[in-house]
Amino acid sequence: MDxxxxxxxxxxxxxxxxxxxxxxxPPDSKCEFSDLVVQGGGPVATALVALVRWGTSxxxxxxxxxxxxxxxxxxxxxxxxxxxxxxxxREGGESQFSFVVAERGLGxxxxxxxxxxxxxxxxxEVDHDLLGRAEVFYxxxxxxxxxxxxxxxxxxxxxxVVVDAGSVREGRLELARLSDHFITGEDFxxxxxxxxxxxxxxxxxxxxxxSVVGVTLGARGYVAVADGMEIERAAYPVTAVDxxxxxxxxxxxxxxxxxRGWGVEKRLDFGAWAASRVALKLGGRxxxxxxxxxxxxxx
Numbered sequence: 232m233d234x235x236x237x238x239x240x241x242x243x244x245x246x247x248x249x250x251x252x253x254x255x256x257p258p259d260s261k262c263e264f265s266d267l268v269v270q271g272g273g274p275v276a277t278a279l280v281a282l283v284r285w286g287t288s289x290x291x292x293x294x295x296x297x298x299x300x301x302x303x304x305x306x307x308x309x310x311x312x313x314x315x316x317x318x319x320x321r322e323g324g325e326s327q328f329s330f331v332v333a334e335r336g337l338g339x340x341x342x343x344x345x346x347x348x349x350x351x352x353x354x355x356e357v358d359h360d361l362l363g364r365a366e367v368f369y370x371x372x373x374x375x376x377x378x379x380x381x382x383x384x385x386x387x388x389x390x391x392v393v394v395d396a397g398s399v400r401e402g403r404l405e406l407a408r409l410s411d412h413f414i415t416g417e418d419f420x421x422x423x424x425x426x427x428x429x430x431x432x433x434x435x436x437x438x439x440x441x442s443v444v445g446v447t448l449g450a451r452g453y454v455a456v457a458d459g460m461e462i463e464r465a466a467y468p469v470t471a472v473d474x475x476x477x478x479x480x481x482x483x484x485x486x487x488x489x490x491r492g493w494g495v496e497k498r499l500d501f502g503a504w505a506a507s508r509v510a511l512k513l514g515g516r517x518x519x520x521x522x523x524x525x526x527x528x529x530x
Contacts, residue, residue: 236290236314237490238282239362241352241381242275242371242395244293244308244318245327245344246300249475249513252332255341264332268514271307272329274371274395274479281483281505281519283312287490290365292317292357294347294374296324317358321349331475333513338450338471346373354380363388367486371395375402382409391489394441395482399423407439414445414455414485416478430454430461443495447481449474453503457495464500467507476515481506487522501525 250264271280279289291313295301297320304326308315329344351374359381362368368385372378372394379402382392386409396403396415399422407413413436420432427435429446433456436444445455445462452466484502493501504525512518522528 235364236288236361237366238279238287238289238369238486239292239365239367239390240275240279240289240369241292241317241357241374241378242369243273243327243373244271244276244291244295244304245273245329246270246303246307247272247475247514248328248330249340249473250330250332251335251473251513253335255332255334266513268517269303270514270516271304272476272515273327274397274482275369276304276308276313277476277479277515278369278395278483278486279313280308280311280516281480282487284519285483285487285522287487288314290314290317290358290361292319292352294319294321294324294349294352295326296320296347296349297322298325300326300328317361319349319352319356321347324349331473333473333475338474338510340473340475342475352377357381359384363390365390366490367391367393369393369395369482369486370406371397372400372403372406375400375406378402379405379409382406393482393486393489395478397478404439407436407441410441412443412485412489413441414443414447414482416447417449420446430456430463433461445485445499447478447506449477453481453499455495455499460495462496462499464503467504469507469510471510473513474510475513476509477506479515480509480519497527500527
């Protein structure tokens, strides 16, 4: 690895197979798909790809198997310029894989995935020295033990912790307590507190410690609480083709703004805009936009 990187990421990486269908099929039927796309995916991996394309140096830590998908995952990151020295290959393991069907004209998708079968990174297998020299630590918390230890190491080193908490899983609330920026989706918010509105969920999570908590709401935009300030914004209007990767790129956009010293509202707005651009094509990495295309970039 390099002696220093701007963003150190720990979490999921996979290969996505994506196709387009006319309508989601009923059980026990056949369904023809079109427009096959095969590309790298995973919340942290895809966010780092976007950040590298935007001129940020990034290192990734995670797990793959010694299978064909593992080779493709590593290649997909290295070809983008992501440092993969922390990507561990587990002998005899199978890599994370997903297949996604996007329904034509509806802007929604269904994702089926398999987590990696190899053992997760141990605490000692994560390069805490490099992490301590980064400007941001970014994780999705898939590997609870390693993620919590890395978040604590980052906090001890004064490195901001950004969490993409896609769903309620083991260690997520402990990770929230160690994070500075905790942004999740509506599924997490509903599972965490189904009886209250997403904005109230932000307040409850903020009480655990993060200075910024956000909940993305898809086509309805997002809500956030930042040091007590409430933020509610509508989504950028687009005719969505596929929403795969939109959350990943939202987080990447937020992190990009954090690195540039932008205020929280500008960070969130850039993330929302970048996510909306990704929805215009099939695949989470196909349509990652250039920041200069955003009307608020120079503001």
